[in-house]
Amino acid sequence: MVIPALLAVAALLALAPIALLLSRSPFGRPVAYGASLALALVLAAAAAASLFGHHDSAITLPLGLPWLGAHFRIDALSAFFLIVVNVGAAAASLFAIGYGRHEEHPQRVLPFYPAYLAAMNLVLLSADAFSFLVSWEFMSLSSWALVISHHHIRENMRAGYVYLLMASFGTLALLFAFGLLAGPGGDYAFDAMRAAHPSAGLAALILVLALVGAGSKAGLVPLHAWLPLAHPAAPSHVSALMSGVMTKVAVYGFIRIVFDLAGPPVWWWSMPVLVVGAITAAMGVLYALMQRDLKRVLAYSTIENIGIVFVALGLALAFKASGMALAAALAMTAALLHVLNHSLFKTLLFCGAGAVLSSTGERDLEKLGGLIHRMPKTAFVVLVGCMAISALPPLNGFVSEWLTFQAILLSPQLPSWGLKLLIPAAGALLALSAALAAACFVRVYGIAFLGRPRSDAARDAHETDGISVVAMAILAAACLILGILPGFAIDALAPVAQLLAGGRMPTQLGVEWLSIVPIAESRSSYNGLLVFVFMTASAMIAAFAIHRLASDRIRRGAIWDCGFPDASPLRQYSADGFAQPIRRVFGSLVFQARELGEMPRPGSTAPARFTAIVRDPIWDTLYAPISGLVAFAAERLNVLQFLTIRRYLSLVFAALVLLLLVLAAWP
Amino acid sequence: MALIHHFAFQGMQMLLVLVLAPLLTGFVRKVKARLLRRRGPPLLQPYRDLARLLRKDVVLADNASWLFRVIPYLIFAATWVAASLVPTFRSGLLFSWTADLIALIALLGSARFFLALAGMDAGTGFGGIGSSREMMIASLAEPAMMMIVFAVALIAGSTQLSTMAAFMNSAEVGLRVSLGLGLIALVIVAIAENARIPVDNPATHLELTMVHEAMVLEYSGRHLALIELATFLKLLLYVSLIACLFAPWGLTAATAEPLLIATGLASYVVKLVVGGFLLAVFETAIAKMRVFRVPQFLGAALMLALLATLLRFVSRSF
Numbered sequence: 003m004v005i006p007a008l009l010a011v012a013a014l015l016a017l018a019p020i021a022l023l024l025s026r027s028p029f030g031r032p033v034a035y036g037a038s039l040a041l042a043l044v045l046a047a048a049a050a051a052s053l054f055g056h057h058d059s060a061i062t063l064p065l066g067l068p069w070l071g072a073h074f075r076i077d078a079l080s081a082f083f084l085i086v087v088n089v090g091a092a093a094a095s096l097f098a099i100g101y102g103r104h105e106e107h108p109q110r111v112l113p114f115y116p117a118y119l120a121a122m123n124l125v126l127l128s129a130d131a132f133s134f135l136v137s138w139e140f141m142s143l144s145s146w147a148l149v150i151s152h153h154h155i156r157e158n159m160r161a162g163y164v165y166l167l168m169a170s171f172g173t174l175a176l177l178f179a180f181g182l183l184a185g186p187g188g189d190y191a192f193d194a195m196r197a198a199h200p201s202a203g204l205a206a207l208i209l210v211l212a213l214v215g216a217g218s219k220a221g222l223v224p225l226h227a228w229l230p231l232a233h234p235a236a237p238s239h240v241s242a243l244m245s246g247v248m249t250k251v252a253v254y255g256f257i258r259i260v261f262d263l264a265g266p267p268v269w270w271w272s273m274p275v276l277v278v279g280a281i282t283a284a285m286g287v288l289y290a291l292m293q294r295d296l297k298r299v300l301a302y303s304t305i306e307n308i309g310i311v312f313v314a315l316g317l318a319l320a321f322k323a324s325g326m327a328l329a330a331a332l333a334m335t336a337a338l339l340h341v342l343n344h345s346l347f348k349t350l351l352f353c354g355a356g357a358v359l360s361s362t363g364e365r366d367l368e369k370l371g372g373l374i375h376r377m378p379k380t381a382f383v384v385l386v387g388c389m390a391i392s393a394l395p396p397l398n399g400f401v402s403e404w405l406t407f408q409a410i411l412l413s414p415q416l417p418s419w420g421l422k423l424l425i426p427a428a429g430a431l432l433a434l435s436a437a438l439a440a441a442c443f444v445r446v447y448g449i450a451f452l453g454r455p456r457s458d459a460a461r462d463a464h465e466t467d468g469i470s471v472v473a474m475a476i477l478a479a480a481c482l483i484l485g486i487l488p489g490f491a492i493d494a495l496a497p498v499a500q501l502l503a504g505g506r507m508p509t510q511l512g513v514e515w516l517s518i519v520p521i522a523e524s525r526s527s528y529n530g531l532l533v534f535v536f537m538t539a540s541a542m543i544a545a546f547a548i549h550r551l552a553s554d555r556i557r558r559g560a561i562w563d564c565g566f567p568d569a570s571p572l573r574q575y576s577a578d579g580f581a582q583p584i585r586r587v588f589g590s591l592v593f594q595a596r597e598l599g600e601m602p603r604p605g606s607t608a609p610a611r612f613t614a615i616v617r618d619p620i621w622d623t624l625y626a627p628i629s630g631l632v633a634f635a636a637e638r639l640n641v642l643q644f645l646t647i648r649r650y651l652s653l654v655f656a657a658l659v660l661l662l663l664v665l666a667a668w669p
Numbered sequence: 670m671a672l673i674h675h676f677a678f679q680g681m682q683m684l685l686v687l688v689l690a691p692l693l694t695g696f697v698r699k700v701k702a703r704l705l706r707r708r709g710p711p712l713l714q715p716y717r718d719l720a721r722l723l724r725k726d727v728v729l730a731d732n733a734s735w736l737f738r739v740i741p742y743l744i745f746a747a748t749w750v751a752a753s754l755v756p757t758f759r760s761g762l763l764f765s766w767t768a769d770l771i772a773l774i775a776l777l778g779s780a781r782f783f784l785a786l787a788g789m790d791a792g793t794g795f796g797g798i799g800s801s802r803e804m805m806i807a808s809l810a811e812p813a814m815m816m817i818v819f820a821v822a823l824i825a826g827s828t829q830l831s832t833m834a835a836f837m838n839s840a841e842v843g844l845r846v847s848l849g850l851g852l853i854a855l856v857i858v859a860i861a862e863n864a865r866i867p868v869d870n871p872a873t874h875l876e877l878t879m880v881h882e883a884m885v886l887e888y889s890g891r892h893l894a895l896i897e898l899a900t901f902l903k904l905l906l907y908v909s910l911i912a913c914l915f916a917p918w919g920l921t922a923a924t925a926e927p928l929l930i931a932t933g934l935a936s937y938v939v940k941l942v943v944g945g946f947l948l949a950v951f952e953t954a955i956a957k958m959r960v961f962r963v964p965q966f967l968g969a970a971l972m973l974a975l976l977a978t979l980l981r982f983v984s985r986s987f
Binding site for chain 2: 371375389394411422426427430433436438441443444445447448517523524528533537538540545553560561562574580582583584586587
């Protein structure tokens with residue numbers, strides 16, 4: 003199946019220059035996005051055939067390094083991630099057929115879009131370090147081009163700059179990781195790396211480099227700083243891909259290196275992964291709660307979800323190292339299922355944000371409101387997305403969260419003390435971030451879609467086009483189906499878990515009533531289908547009985563509001579106001595949040611002022627010093643720019659002599 | 670035949686919680702009134718209130734959306750389903766494996782999510798204040814609850830309520846420090862989740878400290894009746910949950926023996942009476958907290974539950 007996949011990727015690459023031509027005509031754009039959609043579906047089908055047919059396929063092409071060639075391979079792991087990427091890409095392309103109409107400069111988006119899709123697919127298909135890194139860098143660059151496609155906005159240029167820096171840094175870390183994996187022999191094919199087990203010290207270094215390299219792309223705290231800048235800057239369907247899909251490619255890179263290539267794990271490997279994952283989850287959602295920009299909230303929530311995935315991956319590492327194959331398979335399945343779930347609802351939510359943006363021109367939550375009346379269809383599908391991401395049953399986000407909690411409950415059997423103390427703390431942070439995520443999305447939905455419009459733009463909003471709605475509705479339906487029938491997904495993931503964790507969960511499809519039973523029914527089970535059926539049935543029965551037997555009359559009246567309604571929509575609760583209690587409870591610790599109130603003296607007609615100050619601890623303690631240092635060094639080295647030619651020549655000569663001396667002194 | 674029995678018991682449980690829930694609230698109100706040396710409303714007053722609300726017209730705000738009209742049904746459905754899954758008089762019911770304790774808490778989380786959205790729908794100051802504070806309280810109560818679940822589930826080796834109740838009923842369980850800590854934490858969480866004093870005052874209106882009542886301020890008629898009924902059900906659920914985990918005496922396993930069922934029912938009613946009485950005494954004895962003291966109150970629950978879980982991770986015998 004690798005050959006059709008590669009052909010589809012080649013077609014995507016060929017589409018890129020054609021799309022430049024197509025972008026000139028308004029009829030060409032839907033064609034370009036439609037072709038991307040078709041190719042993404044082909045790729046997804048090829049991957050599905052490989053995953054469900056349980057067969058790997060590989061090919062070596064005479065490209066790239068002459069002595070290496072370009073290895074491509076589809077195994078269970080890459081097949082699963084190919085499905086995730088291409089389902090997300092197909093949905094985003096379908097959305098873009100409608101949404102792309104609002105694009106002002108299509109020639110800056112269209113050619114890079116298929117190239118970006120091709121790059122992500124190539125990363126997943128590559129089976130040697132060289133083609134992996136080249137595709138990885140290609141993915142970074144093509145997404146960078148999309149981030150700065152609206153480059154007339156200053157903020158976007160800055161976002162693109164930070165993104166480019168962090169992406170290069172991450173690739174550098176991955177380059178070293180692969181270099182260490184290849185060893186002194188320098189065989190860069192994944193098969194050779196898999197066969198050669200690195201020594202314990204080297205393996206530890208590889209773990210750290212993989213965590214830094216893949217983690218910076220995925221948005222792990224503290225390497226996340228670029229993500230909330232870059233993801234919202236791109237056009238919305240690209241934001242959806244970056245958040246929903248590209249972060250998953252980064253997760254793939256981490257899994258590939260740590261679970262597949264680096265050899266058998268040691269128990270303490272899981273500790274940095276768990277710590278970073280748990281902190282990322284909690285910090286990500288706290289940041290999200292403090293934001294006013296709709297797309298930035300979603301970007302920070304991506305960071306939170308990546309944290310959840312890494313906690314589950316850390317658990318899988320711990321179980322695998324301790325020889326608990328069943329538990330490792332459970333944790334791995336939870337991580338992979340959350341990857342799939344997050345790609346679905348985050349793509350949906352970013353598309354929803356795009357629909358809001360194209361309809362109102364606003365991303366600021368404080369200027370939205372009441373959109374449920376003007377955009378009822380978008381409001382409905384976004385509500386499904388918000389429920390799914392808040393991990394509410396019977397939707398899909400809850401299933402992966404529930405599986406993660408079940409994995410945590412197996413961890414007292416782990417032998418090491420460090421993990422016994424760490425895992426409950428990670429579990430508490432996970433529960434905290436789940437609760438805060440619900441608060442975050444009540445805030446987003448309540449402010450943007452409910453209430454009264456806070457600006458003229460929100461009042462004059464209109465429903466988005468039909469194709470966009472269909473794309474979002476498909477994603478929402480997928481969220482519901484995965485939530486009520488998770489057994490199918492868990493069974494489909496079994497070969498991947500087998501490959502990575504060395505064990506598999508019990509088959510779920512044979513279980514009565516289609517419930518899921520990770521270990522044994524007396525221990526734990528969950529049935530999303532019955533929960534859904536029971537909830538629907540009870541709500542229907544209640545509605546029917548009450549309307550039939552009691553009353554079904556409705557009168558409309560003015561807002562009650564305890565008798566003091568206020569006509570001004572600005573007197574509603576604001577997004578900042580909604581977050582205020584949480585800012586006071588958590589923010590004072592994490593963000594050094596302070597509130598300054600300034601009341602005018604009695605009799606004065608000056609307005610009262612209120613300022614909330616929130617500092618970003620990671621930016622302040624990590625990024626600001628580094629960028630300060632770079633700026634300082636650059637300032638000092640500035641004199642070197644204005645030397646005469648003689649001085650330059652003598653500098654070159656001095657450098658040459660120094661290098662030769664070093665070489666001579668080298669043992 | 671066996672299947673019919675199972676269905677019958679499941680249906681009985683669903684009706685039982687629905688019928689008993691208003692009575693429990695009525696009982697708590699009555700005891701509170703008596704403790705204050707008032708006569709108090711009759712025990713059956715909550716039923717009369719519900720019947721009165723159901724008959725009345727609904728007055729909707731002009732700008733209320735369709736979501737506002739659907740939410741009462743969803744809240745009621747989620748809470749009712751959750752309440753029917755907690756073993757009351759008999760464990761091992763037909764659908765008890767549909768949702769374990771974690772899923773049960775998440776179901777209540779769904780109900781809260783909708784309620785908070787309803788508070789934001791009309792676009793009023795009171796609604797917003799209620800939703801915002803409710804989510805703040807939940808952001809502490811939910812992790813605390815999850816830690817309690819962890820502690821108890823690690824002792825019982827299951828998150829399935831029927832299995833947990835059976836284990837707690839056996840001689841194996843003994844006296845454990847982590848169970849004690851878990852019980853205290855669970856009581857604190859239950860008080861916060863049910864919007865009782867000292868976290869919230871269920872009997873207040875027009876007060877800037879209110880949380881739950883502020884969210885439902887715009888509701889009237891049958892919608893309000895459903896939300897009230899869901900509130901009653903939630904109180905019953907938490908009392909049943911505490912009883913099922915920490916006082917599972919009289920709870921019969923899967924059996925159809927009429928005598929055992931009768932004992933189970935009688936002991937359940939006794940537990941409800943004791944639970945309701947203790948709640949009334951506690952509420953009468955304590956003053957309402959400021960909103961920003963609540964995080965400390967709930968933080969204590971979170972820390973106790975975390976401690977209980979850690980103890981379980983560290984040693985099997987605590």
